[in-house]
Amino acid sequence: MAKTAITPTRNDDYPEWYQQVIKAADLAENSDVRGCMVIKPWGWAIWENIQQGLDGMFKATGHENAYFPLFIPLSFLQKEADHVEGFAKECAVVTHHRLVPNAEGKLIPDPNSQLEEPLIVRPTSETIIGSTYAKWVQSYRDLPILINQWANVVRWEMRTRLFLRTTEFLWQEGHTAHATAVEAQEETMKMLGVYADFAENWMAMPVIQGEKTAGERFPGAVSTYAIEAMMQDRKALQAGTSHFLGQNFSKAQEIKFQDQNGQVEYAWTTSWGVSTRLIGGLIMTHSDDDGLTLPPRLAPKHIVLLPIYRSDEEKTPVLEYVHSLKKELEAQEYAGSKVRVMIDDRDMRGGEKNWYHVKRGVPLRAEIGPKDIAKNGVFLARRDTGEKVGVDRAELVQTIGQRLTDIQNNLFARAKKLREDNTKTIDTLDDFLAFFTPRSKSEDKPEIHAGFANCHYSEGPDLDEFLKKHKVTIRCIPLAGDSSPGQCFLTNRPSAKRAVFAKSY
RNA sequence: CGGGGUGUAGCACAGCCUGGCUAGUGCGCUUGGUUUGGGACCAAGAGGUCGUAGGUUCAAAUCCUAUCACCCCGACCA
Secondary structure, X not given: OOOOOOOOOOXXXXXXXXXXXXXXXXXXXXXOOOOOEEEOHXXXXXXXXXXXXXXXXXXXXXXXXXXXXXXXXXXXHHOOHHHHHHHHHHOOEEEEOOEEEOOOOOEEEOHHHEEEEXXXXXXXXXXXXXXXXXXXXXEXXXXXXXXXXXEEEEOOOOOOEOOOEOOEEXXXXXXXXXXXXXXXXXXXXXXXXXXXXXXXXXXXXXXXXXXXXXXXXXXXXOEEEEEEEEOXXXXXXXXXXXXXXXXXXXXXXXXXXXXXXXXXXXXXXXXXXXXXXXXXXXHHHHOXXXXXXOOOOOOOOOEXXXXXXXXXXXXXXXXXXXXXXXHHHHOOEEOOEEOOEXXXXXXXXXXXXXXXXXXXXXXXXXXXXXXXXXXXXXXXXXXXXXXXXXXXXHHHHHXXXXXXXXXHHHHHHHHHHHHHXXXXXXXXXXXXXXXXXXXXXXXXXXXXXXXXXXXXXXXXXXXXXXXXXXXXXXXXXXXXXXXXXXXXXXXXXXEOOEEEEEOEO
């Protein structure tokens, strides 16, 4: 039995495995602040790559970045009824602006410093951005406004998990305003497409694009679209959302303009976002029992060079070889950027050092010692397949881009196969129940989930109650799904389209 | 907010029931040596207000009271 770097394995205890991968890869850790994480350099470097990739795509689709306040006056939230209801219960509220010592010398909020109007820490910025847009828009010539902001937001969730759900999280939120509903709808779909493109081509994470049902809609939105991915425990992860807000927020925030006919109209708005949750998705899509596995496009380093020597006489030529190889590799390109190479010449045992990079998910590792130099090659290991081969130096330099492409493609294909193998078309209640009944009989082992079920459905209290009881959710109504009509698997009422059902994060 | 649990070294924990020498173990860390192409070994060290406050006692990590924090299960969720 091969020993795995991560204990427990995915099969033994998936949630615990997830935590251990993060720890072993040095991505993040819990902080002294409840529910808030410290993102460590390796995790942050991944986030920077995500930001960079997405930011380029946003700009290519005509958006600009800006920044709006962290605090929102309480009354702003109040203006949109559904929005209040959706977010009021999880807001951090600022009520004072000064601290004073009490009788025991403990610092408390100064009663004399109470704010006239409390501020909430933004859970999302529709209201503050909308009220700003109201000032910017007078004429149809002022539209569209296409703005994104990279920011942190706070949602006071009851239970938190690193990257997947934290009290404070980092994200981007795009907020656009348009003169027509059609244009805003197009924007909503365009950005959903950008997210799907990014998820599949950068993260190597296959996603289903679809619309959310009424129950899963963003508070205040007319329609919500999402990309949904299957994790290795077969649970669904909502990885990004794009909302068509209609005129709900523009009416609440008074975003009005005069159209070409001189009529005063309310603008049509959208919002869309992805968060640090993507890193959670990345981990759960590709990583294995030896730790993190990174798709090359997002890996902070593509290849690590591991010099091996036993004495000072060996050390000098090995390091020379390694440094010159690094230069040659860095002159190569992969996916439009330079190949990212690191040398790890720390004074550590070879095996331990090797595992260090395995657990951090570096796509390629090259061991280089006197034996390799004699053959003018390297001993190359692939993180995704575990394959190890001796490679000629010149050949490695020449093929590095292709090798990284192969890894990226393999990760995507592997994830897609997992999803396809665990997606089933289901038409009857019995099949539905059988599908979603936990496969693992053991009490102390977390269940292995069944996957995605494509079912006809008819929304209503009876379906809601049934799903809640079985802890299954409707993930989305796929845009590219089977659109032949049928009957709801539960109620037999007529159904126009199938939706994806799954257990979810 | 309901139910359960835990606070002892950087981390993971034992010791508590049945109070008693200088509070232990493993990992990690430091130093020295032997090793070194997939997670080494030996030796010597450093590191603690036992969550906090009060009480009982000759004596408290251990018993009692209060308090704080965190974790797990439920409702909520990018």
